Amino acid sequence: MTIGRRSTFALLAAGLIVPATGLAGTAPADALWAKIRKRGTLRIGMEGTYPPFDYETSAGKLTGYDADFARALCKTLGVKPDFVLIPWDGLLASLETGRIDAVVNQVTITKARQRKYAFSLPYTISGMQIIVRKGTKGITGPKTLAGKRVGVNLGTNYESWLKHNVPAAKIVTYQDDPTMLQDLRVGRIAAVINDRLMLSYTIKHANWPFVPAGKPFAKQEMGVALEKDNTVLLGKIDHAIRHLEANGTLARISDRWFGTNVS
Numbered sequence: 001m002t003i004g005r006r007s008t009f010a011l012l013a014a015g016l017i018v019p020a021t022g023l024a025g026t027a028p029a030d031a032l033w034a035k036i037r038k039r040g041t042l043r044i045g046m047e048g049t050y051p052p053f054d055y056e057t058s059a060g061k062l063t064g065y066d067a068d069f070a071r072a073l074c075k076t077l078g079v080k081p082d083f084v085l086i087p088w089d090g091l092l093a094s095l096e097t098g099r100i101d102a103v104v105n106q107v108t109i110t111k112a113r114q115r116k117y118a119f120s121l122p123y124t125i126s127g128m129q130i131i132v133r134k135g136t137k138g139i140t141g142p143k144t145l146a147g148k149r150v151g152v153n154l155g156t157n158y159e160s161w162l163k164h165n166v167p168a169a170k171i172v173t174y175q176d177d178p179t180m181l182q183d184l185r186v187g188r189i190a191a192v193i194n195d196r197l198m199l200s201y202t203i204k205h206a207n208w209p210f211v212p213a214g215k216p217f218a219k220q221e222m223g224v225a226l227e228k229d230n231t232v233l234l235g236k237i238d239h240a241i242r243h244l245e246a247n248g249t250l251a252r253i254s255d256r257w258f259g260t261n262v263s
Contacts, residue, residue: 008095033232036101041082044070045100048085049176052201052257053106065197065257069103072249073224077242087175089155095227102237103225106195108157118228120237122221123250124262125149128158129196130213131203133184139191141214145169148190151180158193161218181208195220197258 046054046066053066062083074081084100090106092107094100095117106126109119132139139148146168152158154173162169172189177198183189185208192199196216203210204249224237244250250263 030232032101032227033236036079036233039199041080042074042077042102043082043084043100044074045084045086045094045103046070046105047088048083048178049178049192050088050105050198051177051205053198054104065124065253066104066106068256069244069250072244072253073104073237073240074188076243077236083150088153089175092225095225101226101233105224106198107225108220110157110216112160113225116228118226118234120224120226120229120234121241122223122263123241123244124197124220124222126220126262127196127216128161128193128218128220129199129216130191131184131199131210132191132213133187134209134211136190136211136213140211142166142217142236144213145191145193149188151184151189153177153180153190153194155258156262157220162193181210184210186219197262201258 036165040208041220045075046062048054048056048062050064050066052064054062054064056156057063067083070081070083084094086094086100088105091105092113095103107113107119108126109122113201130139130142130145138144145162145166147170149170149172150162151172151174152162154175159171159173162231164170172183174183177194180192181202184192191213199210199212201207224241226234226237241250245263251261254261254263
């Protein structure tokens with residue numbers, strides 16, 4: 001994350017513990033922050049099926065890198081998280097309907113999305129990765145996906161990237177990761193493109209016969225997504241992210257899940 005490091009005192013002086021009064025903004029934006037403060041919760045949209053970022057344990061507890069980050073973010077904002085689990089293809093649309101206040105689900109910051117939504121400072125820096133079944137020959141990087149059946153999640157940055165950069169690839173879209181990875185395992189598709197951190201975790205923990213095909217590519221920065229005009233909430237979240245970086249919380253969460261700082 002390219003954010004300047006400041007002393008804790010300076011961060012506190014800058015208002016990073018989020019006082020009740022906020023930045024100047026539009027009336028609707030001020031009204032939303034007032035509602036959040038009044039009810040004491042931030043409604044956060046997540047998939048809940050995207051390990052290691054957000055998923056439910058066998059006991060039904062929501063866990064993962066994004067879940068930990070969201071809890072730390074809310075603690076800094078002085079509110080509690082109210083997690084709302086929504087399939088990926090409905091997450092951003094749920095901002096527009098007012099069902100949720102924010103999306104914390106490894107949403108890649110792109111120019112196209114920025115035209116429609118507001119994004120916080122990035123809290124994760126990653127890249128794309130191709131994985132294949134062990135023993136697969138002929139797939140060594142993006143260019144070699146031409147003519148191959150490649151799995152991606154519907155409506156994601158991975159689908160868009162593949163369409164624009166390898167138009168000869170045969171794109172197969174999925175609503176969720178488990179179904180996509182199962183299809184890769186049984187050979188219905190030749191490869192999968194997804195986040196390098198997610199795929200590394202899957203290879204390590206799922207004990208499925210997958211291997212990376214080439215190196216990571218297409219650097220990605222992920223941020224908290226909001227409705228475009230929510231300038232007050234955006235300012236609060238950006239302040240909180242700076243605070244979490246400065247006091248080492250982001251690094252500790254990263255280390256817990258990935259063994260390195262991915263922020």
